[in-house]
Amino acid sequence: MAYSGVKLSDETLVGQPIDLNNCDREPIHIPGLIQPYGFLLCLDEQTRQVVMASANTKDLLGIAPEDLVGTGLGRLMEPEQLLEVERLWPSITEQGRLLGVRLERVLNRPYFKLILHRYDDLLWVEGEPVADNSVSAFDLPTLNLAMGSLLSATTTLEMCRVAATQVRALTGFDRVAVYRFAPDDSGEVVAEDVREDLPTWLGMHYPATDIPKQARAMYLKNWLRFIADASYVPVPLVPAKHPVTNRPPDMTYSVLRSVSPIHIQYLHNLGSQATMTISLIEDGKLWGMITCHHQSPRLVSYELRDLCQFLGKTVSALLKTKQQYDELAYRQHIAQTQTRLFEQVGTQLNFVDGLYRFTPTLLDVFDCGGAAICFDGDIIQLGHTPNPEQLTELVAWLREFAPDEEVFYTDSYAQLNPAGRAIRGTASGIIAIRLAQAPSEYIFWFRPEQLQTVTWAGRNEKNQTTVDGQIFLSPRQSFEAWKETVEDTAVPWQPMEIAAARDIRLFISDVRLKIFNELQARARGLTALNIELERSNDELDSFAYVASHDLKEPLRGIHNYSLFLLEDYADKLDADGVSKLQTLVRLSQRMEALIESLLQISRVGRQELQLQPTDLNQVLAEVLDLLSPRIQETNTTVEVPAPLPTLRCDPVRMSEVFNNLLTNAMKYNTKAARYVEIGVAPTGQPTYHRPVDTSLFEVLYVKDNGIGIDSKHHESIFRIFKRLHSQDKYGGGTGAGLAIVKKMVEKHGGELWVESEPGQGATFYFTVPKLL
Numbered sequence: 001m002a003y004s005g006v007k008l009s010d011e012t013l014v015g016q017p018i019d020l021n022n023c024d025r026e027p028i029h030i031p032g033l034i035q036p037y038g039f040l041l042c043l044d045e046q047t048r049q050v051v052m053a054s055a056n057t058k059d060l061l062g063i064a065p066e067d068l069v070g071t072g073l074g075r076l077m078e079p080e081q082l083l084e085v086e087r088l089w090p091s092i093t094e095q096g097r098l099l100g101v102r103l104e105r106v107l108n109r110p111y112f113k114l115i116l117h118r119y120d121d122l123l124w125v126e127g128e129p130v131a132d133n134s135v136s137a138f139d140l141p142t143l144n145l146a147m148g149s150l151l152s153a154t155t156t157l158e159m160c161r162v163a164a165t166q167v168r169a170l171t172g173f174d175r176v177a178v179y180r181f182a183p184d185d186s187g188e189v190v191a192e193d194v195r196e197d198l199p200t201w202l203g204m205h206y207p208a209t210d211i212p213k214q215a216r217a218m219y220l221k222n223w224l225r226f227i228a229d230a231s232y233v234p235v236p237l238v239p240a241k242h243p244v245t246n247r248p249p250d251m252t253y254s255v256l257r258s259v260s261p262i263h264i265q266y267l268h269n270l271g272s273q274a275t276m277t278i279s280l281i282e283d284g285k286l287w288g289m290i291t292c293h294h295q296s297p298r299l300v301s302y303e304l305r306d307l308c309q310f311l312g313k314t315v316s317a318l319l320k321t322k323q324q325y326d327e328l329a330y331r332q333h334i335a336q337t338q339t340r341l342f343e344q345v346g347t348q349l350n351f352v353d354g355l356y357r358f359t360p361t362l363l364d365v366f367d368c369g370g371a372a373i374c375f376d377g378d379i380i381q382l383g384h385t386p387n388p389e390q391l392t393e394l395v396a397w398l399r400e401f402a403p404d405e406e407v408f409y410t411d412s413y414a415q416l417n418p419a420g421r422a423i424r425g426t427a428s429g430i431i432a433i434r435l436a437q438a439p440s441e442y443i444f445w446f447r448p449e450q451l452q453t454v455t456w457a458g459r460n461e462k463n464q465t466t467v468d469g470q471i472f473l474s475p476r477q478s479f480e481a482w483k484e485t486v487e488d489t490a491v492p493w494q495p496m497e498i499a500a501a502r503d504i505r506l507f508i509s510d511v512r513l514k515i516f517n518e519l520q521a522r523a524r525g526l527t528a529l530n531i532e533l534e535r536s537n538d539e540l541d542s543f544a545y546v547a548s549h550d551l552k553e554p555l556r557g558i559h560n561y562s563l564f565l566l567e568d569y570a571d572k573l574d575a576d577g578v579s580k581l582q583t584l585v586r587l588s589q590r591m592e593a594l595i596e597s598l599l600q601i602s603r604v605g606r607q608e609l610q611l612q613p614t615d616l617n618q619v620l621a622e623v624l625d626l627l628s629p630r631i632q633e634t635n636t637t638v639e640v641p642a643p644l645p646t647l648r649c650d651p652v653r654m655s656e657v658f659n660n661l662l663t664n665a666m667k668y669n670t671k672a673a674r675y676v677e678i679g680v681a682p683t684g685q686p687t688y689h690r691p692v693d694t695s696l697f698e699v700l701y702v703k704d705n706g707i708g709i710d711s712k713h714h715e716s717i718f719r720i721f722k723r724l725h726s727q728d729k730y731g732g733g734t735g736a737g738l739a740i741v742k743k744m745v746e747k748h749g750g751e752l753w754v755e756s757e758p759g760q761g762a763t764f765y766f767t768v769p770k771l772l
């Protein structure tokens with residue numbers, strides 16, 4: 001009896017043809033058929049007489065099956081051999097036992113290997129013809145070597161590669177591939193040893209449906225399946241059904257069992273004539289398979305198959321350890337990368353720099369395609385990521401749909417947001433950590449859609465095979481079917497990766513909180529390290545205040561008396577005396593101005609800042625209004641290219657800062673057309689040379705086209721009473737203005753500095769914390 005296409009024999013059909021829709025229910029354990037390279041005899045457990053025999057006994061043993069039924073094994077073997085078999089029976093279970101026999105009564109090919117097992121209330125005798133009947137010696141050196149390399153493999157994948165190589169070296173198959181099953185039961189070729197001229201299957205994926213449920217169940221029971229020639233014509237049993245149970249016997253443990261025609265078709269489509277499959281089982285679950293393929297028929301001896309099965313069991317036993325090792329290694333990698341990243345973040349003025357400017361970067365923490373930092377209006381991309389516009393949209397989506405999630409993750413963004421399909425090539429999988437304080441600031445890791453990284457070597461329309469109008473499984477179809485199940489999805493994130501992302505978020509929050517607290521403490525004059533300094537500064541401020549306040553009184557007297565002298569006694573003095581008195585008046589005036597400056601500066605130190613959200617545009621507008629006569633007088637153009645921010649600061653002090661800097665900008669300027677620009681320094685590409693964490697500080701500037709300042713004075717001009725010019729030049733001054741401005745800026749937690757060259761104008765920069 002033969003079958004073609006999808007048609008199974010009536011015995012196995014149970015009334016209907018098997019196709020892809022119902023192959024999950026195909027009763028593959030009771031096909032009632034065997035492969036023709038051997039013979040099968042089913043014996044009654046009690047009588048030890050043949051109940052069923054395969055139809056090919058006439059060809060292989062010279063005795064028709066009908067003639068064997070009802071007789072014992074004595075028909076085939078000498079009494080000593082029969083005794084040996086009889087002696088074995090009591091200890092035989094469903095696990096096969098091999099016996100090399102010479103069947104003297106079989107004329108042409110007398111040597112057989114008999115494989116005995118007990119199952120379904122039957123004693124099974126399967127015979128495989130061989131050249132001689134010696135059971136080849138257990139090849140210990142080969143086994144030793146194979147075991148050694150399996151044990152020393154450091155990763156699961158390496159062990160799989162070693163297993164593929166060992167099995168191929170032992171058996172000589174064209175190709176040995178190791179498949180691993182995903183949680184959804186789809187499979188992937190993870191290791192391979194293949195004849196050089198054949199295309200690789202490495203990385204191929206196929207859907208769970210390629211291996212029907214009941215085949216999986218069978219693979220768990222039966223560690224090894226072997227098909228010597230996929231073009232075989234199956235041999236039925238005679239009689240087809242067990243006379244007592246009235247059904248075909250359960251061939252779960254039969255080595256000759258005929259396989260599903262769908263599977264045979266699949267093998268044809270793969271171009272495979274002989275196959276051997278070894279189960280890889282971990283914790284009672286099918287982890288994967290070692291599959292061997294050959295382009296021509298191939299009879300692998302039972303002993304060799306046994307050896308391969310042993311290797312499969314060894315790999316299975318080692319799987320847990322190797323996978324634990326893999327996990328540990330990855331966990332260690334994450335931990336080490338994290339630690340180094342944290343060190344970098346900790347030592348950088350701007351923590352963002354620590355995340356991407358050095359090695360390792362954020363990208364190195366996980367197995368991922370890309371990473372991005374969206375922070376303070378900047379977007380930093382590492383590896384393969386969506387473009388900035390798409391990242392902005394992603395941030396907007398997260399703000400709307402996951403506003404409360406500090407750590408958001410998905411392996412299929414497109415399933416949550418259909419618009420996400422546009423970025424599935426880079427960002428099907430996303431971990432997003434929201435940085436504290438500002439909702440639109442995120443750090444991302446991305447994984448591409450699985451399909452983007454997958455190849456299917458047999459991706460060729462020709463592989464589609466139609467038989468009786470039915471399209472059969474083929475590599476191409478497998479790929480398409482698998483594609484449907486994984487479309488828009490990335491390799492899922494592991495719990496340890498999510499946990500690590502959470503740690504990174506916490507660490508960054510901590511770093512930022514520390515900076516924030518330091519700033520606040522500084523603003524309150526309470527910085528732990530500077531407490532002593534602040535205290536002595538306070539004392540100095542108080543001293544300056546008391547001294548200048550007390551000095552003011554007698555000085556005023558000196559000044560007034562000098563004036564009286566001038567008014568009342570000018571005519572009694574000569575010109576020289578009058579001039580000296582005039583100098584005395586001028587000097588006392590100057591001294592008064594100096595004391596006033598001192599008072600002012602001590603006041604800045606002593607008074608608490610009145611912090612409040614302040615629109616700097618408004619502050620500046622008031623200052624410009626106040627200075628407008630001066631602005632007109634000096635023919636100055638004041639420009640503010642972009643609106644200034646609203647910051648939490650003291651508006652009165654801020655207006656003094658602007659007032660001072662603007663006054664100086666007009667004062668130290670000899671141009672006919674004076675120009676002053678006030679604005680916020682652009683972030684990203686700094687035009688200023690001082691490193692500033694722009695995520696924490698706003699950088700403002702006042703720029704003029706005046707006389708400029710030599711770099712050697714860039715520090716000293718901020719010292720109190722330091723002037724670069726003689727008293728009569730540039731309208732005079734006490735030299736306290738910049739010292740006062742500096743003190744006010746620092747009181748807010750910011751910094752003040754200048755960038756300038758003589759003749760090139762000057763730009764004064766000052767920073768104000770954003771978080772205050």
Ligand code: ADP
Nearest residue numbers: 664665668708717723724733734735736737738
């Ligand atoms: P004052 O203006 O009273 O002299 P300041 O403390 O405001 O005191 O300035 C200190 C010195 O810095 C000034 O004497 C001047 O030489 C220099 N300076 C300040 N602002 C400018 C500017 N915009 N351009 C050039 N030089 C400046």
